[in-house]
Amino acid sequence: MTAAPPIERPVPAALTPESLAQAVATPSVIAQSERLKLTEIFLSVQGESSTVGWPTVFVRLTGCPLRCSYCDTAYAFHGGQWHEIPDIVATVKAFGVRHVCVTGGEPLAQKRCIVLLKALCDAGLEVSLETAGALDISEVDARVMRVVDLKTPDSKEQQRNRLENIALLTARDQVKFVVCSRSDYEWAKTMVSEHRLSDRCEVLFSPSYAQVAPRELAEWIIEDRLPVRFQLQLHKQLWGEEQGR
Numbered sequence: 225m226t227a228a229p230p231i232e233r234p235v236p237a238a239l240t241p242e243s244l245a246q247a248v249a250t251p252s253v254i255a256q257s258e259r260l261k262l263t264e265i266f267l268s269v270q271g272e273s274s275t276v277g278w279p280t281v282f283v284r285l286t287g288c289p290l291r292c293s294y295c296d297t298a299y300a301f302h303g304g305q306w307h308e309i310p311d312i313v314a315t316v317k318a319f320g321v322r323h324v325c326v327t328g329g330e331p332l333a334q335k336r337c338i339v340l341l342k343a344l345c346d347a348g349l350e351v352s353l354e355t356a357g358a359l360d361i362s363e364v365d366a367r368v369m370r371v372v373d374l375k376t377p378d379s380k381e382q383q384r385n386r387l388e389n390i391a392l393l394t395a396r397d398q399v400k401f402v403v404c405s406r407s408d409y410e411w412a413k414t415m416v417s418e419h420r421l422s423d424r425c426e427v428l429f430s431p432s433y434a435q436v437a438p439r440e441l442a443e444w445i446i447e448d449r450l451p452v453r454f455q456l457q458l459h460k461q462l463w464g465e466e467q468g469r
């Protein structure tokens with residue numbers, strides 16, 4: 225078998241003050257005072273959701289009000305740097321790919337995330353948002369694909385689920401459960417049934433990394449004929465827990 229060619233990175237893989245300064249300015253009506261605190265911007269492949277596998281720019285916003293037991297992005301809780309929204313859009317566009325994912329931390333914890341999402345859509349990009357589901361999603365631009373978590377009991381943040389968000393989900397969106405145990409699975413199964421989630425949007429079940437064997441979760445789903453989509457975090461298969469991947 226011939227080895228696949230290496231991925232070419234047309235611009236630096238990480239956002240730096242230098243790369244932002246060099247970014248081509250994008251004409252925008254957004255006021256220069258519209259800023260967001262960012263932990264990183266990088267190019268990778270989308271590891272989850274219905275856009276899995278696409279080359280995607282990830283915009284990781286700083287800060288999160290939750291503390292999930294399995295969190296793998298605690299480095300985004302603090303720190304970060306302020307950047308103007310037009311500069312962020314220009315940096316994303318400079319990577320030269322169609323897909324962009326706004327993530328965190330919890331991106332909606334910064335109110336101007338709503339402005340960024342609209343600006344990225346206006347720039348002609350395919351935009352997705354990864355959110356913990358604890359904050360209101362109603363203001364998110366309708367062009368954005370929203371991937372909304374429902375936190376399970378073993379996440380230790382179940383009480384933060386904003387169940388009002390469920391009524392806002394459309395066929396364009398996805399709801400995601402990260403399953404940490406068999407009891408989490410049973411809870412998630414009940415939520416799918418009680419809220420008729422599969423009638424509303426695609427439902428994703430992921431095994432919590434190193435807590436539930438992927439094969440075990442897949443077999444539970446098959447046994448129950450559950451109308452959900454099993455997924456593995458592709459980026460972790462490729463790069464483990466390496467940051468910026």
Ligand code: SF4
Nearest residue numbers: 288290292295329356
């Ligand atoms: S919501 Fe996401 S970023 Fe926040 S603690 Fe949970 S897993 Fe980590």
